[in-house]
Amino acid sequence: MGQSVIPTEAQLDYMRRTGDISIDGANSVGNARGFASYKVGEKSILIIQTYGDGKYWDKFFRDKAKEHGVKFCMFYTRRNPKAFARRFGAEVVQTLMQVEVSHNE
Secondary structure: OOOOOOOOHHHHHHHHHHOOOOOOOOOOEEEOOEEEEEEEOOOEEEEEEEEEOHHHHHHHHHHHHHHHOOOEEEOOOOOOHHHHHHHHOOOOOOOOOOOOOOOOO
């Protein structure tokens, strides 16, 4: 039988801010600096969710990439990508597009 998990205040705040309806449990890490979840791929670490101290999580994921011998950390954001470029040296490599489909047509 599954175990119910009560979200932390940080997770609730994250969901309110992002619109996400759940917290991904993949390699979930949490501490006083916030929380993160990620997946390790063949060539990169895919950062699924992060919340909290950006400088801390930047170093955390750079260290994880070195530990796993991958060259990149990949993530998406709903925020302005220019801020991530300035602060962390991130580069936009693709664009996520969305098309709304009306079910009334």
